[in-house]
Amino acid sequence: MGSNMLFVRDITPRKVNFSLRVKVMKIQIMNGKGYDSGKKTLELIVVDEQGDRIGVNIRHVLKPKFESALREHHHYILRNVVVVDNPVRFRSIHWNHETKLMFTHKSTIIPFESSQWTGPEGFNFLQFSDLKSPVLLKAGVTADVIGRVNSYGNIKQRGQTDDIPSKFINFELKDLSDVVVSCTLWGQFCIDFYNYMKKAGEDQCVIVLIQFGTTKDYIGELTVSSDWNFTSVLIDSDDVPAISDFRARLLELHANDNSVGSLAPMLTPPTNDLTKWFKDVKCVGLDDLRPDNPGIFVVHATIIAILPDEPWSYIACKKCNKKANTVDKNVDLTLNIDELLALERYCKKCGEKPKVQLRFKVSVRVEDDYGTASLTLFETQIQNYFDKSAYELQKSLPEDQDQPDELDELLGKSLLFKLEVSDFNRDRTYANYTVKDATTDSQFIQVFNEKYQTHKAGDDSYSFDVVKESSTSKVTSSTKGDSTSTTDGSQAVDLTADSDNSPLKKRIKTEPGTSPMSFSSSTNKPN
Incomplete structure (x- = not known):
């Protein structure tokens, strides 16, 4: 039959x-x-x-x-x-x-x-307006999307692992109707996209096509993310008819614009990144930080000193980045770093014998126009300032020296710090605060300044409303911090109290923000 x-x-x-x-x-x-x-x-x-x-x-x-x-x-x-x-x-x-x-x-x-064959030859593009529709508002389905890059942020990482699959980047695509959709690329896609955007000319209109992306629900709105198995990503591949046709229609729509630069992406983080970064925080000056006032705060300050009596690194579990303690409590402190790494250790969080590595954990003194404070920075917040890993710096460290000279690279750096005053700080009157995130991005700093002025006026009910800058600004750094507590690997000691009478210093401002290329990225497939 x-x-x-x-x-x-x-x-x-x-x-x-x-x-x-x-x-x-x-x-x-x-x-x-x-x-x-x-x-x-x-x-x-x-x-x-x-x-x-x-x-x-x-x-x-x-x-x-x-x-x-x-x-x-x-x-x-x-x-x-x-x-x-x-x-x-x-x-x-x-x-x-x-x-x-x-x-x-x-x-x-x-x-x-x-x-x-009488069917379609390639892509089945989703209209960006459909992602705003309550009827189609469902996550976990597959979609093809195409648009020009409207804005993008820096590479971040999920959790505490530092491998390629954990890295991601958020950016925005805009379609021919000027509807904007947030997107996320993971792993090698993320790295390829970021490297391409860094090399692209400032006036370059960048077209991205994501095939077999997956819809994700983010704060009640659908975004599109790369899938681990099926996704293909094409960037400025004008040999693909869908991309060349999109570019031709885009230029036709903007034929009366003064320059193609009006179609270039803003080198700023997507709005979702800003919203998430400033959610449930208070933007304050250093004079507002006190151990007896727990919470999440954002400050804009300059690093003026590396604290000499604090450890600058720690041995961490590779899986979670928490401190890996030795099984034997009587450790010979004269052992070199390789011998210390070889000792049997355990991780309280993972509950198993971990693989370990040496990671940065640097305590610094920072200053703004209102006072000073002590902060602890971790690997992902400062690793971009060094050409060598913490292990490499430790290996080359002279025996009569406690800290590598390379840490001085941090001095004079002005960053926006997102930090936590924890119950640990309150209970022990411990005035060294854990930095959860740090950035030098100018748009983040702009939002901070607006919220800080509102705070100084006595109104902390600031309504978050991001207005994108019309001029192109260069993203210099934006890094996601470790969740490691300052209690990991550090002894609770009383540090120098914050001073409200420190010399005033001018904040170091970020400076405002190179050939076209084309490549195609896709996952491996059978021969």
């Missing part, structure tokens, strides 16, 4: 004995789950002639049979496939399938020529 030819939207969980004409858009080798745990499977994304997509699973026992027969961007008729639940994997925003297809031993594929 012949099988019925269906479209993706006709497929239901109980549908059997059907055929499907598709174009294979993506093939990915995946780690199997369930019965395929520990084995490699094939995951496909296919599109039908109506433009609807669906995921396809090929189990490890069938992988050798079909892997060599399937090719991306080729066309096939699928027969004798079964419909299964799709709780997590690929879902299309245009047709939100809670099912996917799976090959069995009876499944067959019949290739056919591209000339016989």
Whole structure:
């Protein structure tokens, strides 16, 4: 008995004995789950002639049979496939399938020529306005988007690991209707995007295409993020018709603009970054910081001294960056750094024997126009100021010297510090505060100055409203801080009290903000 030819939207969980004409858009080798745990499977994304997509699973026992027969961007008729639940994997925003297809031993594929294909050839772009629509407001579905870069921030990292997959960057895309959508790229995509933006000319209009991105819910609004497996990212690849067509239409719409520079991205963090950074904080002067007043505060201050009696590094668990304590409490302090790293240690947070590394943890004295304070900075907040790692500095440190001279690179640096006055500070009257985040970004400083003036006027009910600068400004630094407490690896000692009579210093201001290139990034795929 012949099988019925269906479209993706006709497929239901109980549908059997059907055929499907598709174009294979993506093939990915995946780690199997369930019965395929520990084995490699094939995951496909296919599109039908109506433009609807669906995921396809090929189990490890069938992988050798079909892997060599399937090719991306080729066309096939699928027969004798079964419909299964799709709780997590690929879902299309245009047709939100809670099912996917799976090959069995009876499944067959019949290739056919591209000339016989009447469906779309490539992308299925989501309108940015759809991401604002309550009807389509759902996270975890897959979408293609294209737009020009409107603004972007710096590379950040999730959690405490410092590997490439943990790195991400937030930026904004604007479509032809001037609707803006926030996006996030992870891992190597993040690094490629940031490096490209750094090299792009200040007047360059940068077009980004994200294929198979995933929608995420951020404060009630959908954003688009790269997926770990299926996403492809194309940047200024004008050999791709979708990008060249978008650029041509964009330039046509802006034909009366004075220069193409009006389409260049602002080198400033997306609004979401600013909103999150200043949420539930008080912007104050150093004279407002007291151990008996816990909370999260933001100050703008200049580093004037490295505290000589405080440790400048600590041995940390590689997984969480918390202090890794030695099992043996009687440690020979004459051991060199390699011998100290080799000692058996444990991590209170991870509850296991950790792999360890030496990380920065530097206590500094800072000053603004109103006073001074002691702060503790961690690895991710200051590592960009040094050419060497904490381990390399320790290895080259003379025996008669407690701190490396390279720490002096921090002196005179003016930063916006987001810090915590904790219960630990209050209970022990401990006036050294943990820095949670630090940046030299001019737009962050502008928002701080506005909020600080409101605070000085006696009104802390500041309404956050970011107005983007019309002129292009250069993002010099923006780093995410460690969550490590100042109690990790440091002894609770009473430091010099804050002084309100210190000499006034002028704040060091950030200076306002190079050939076109093109590349395509995508995840690995089968040969």
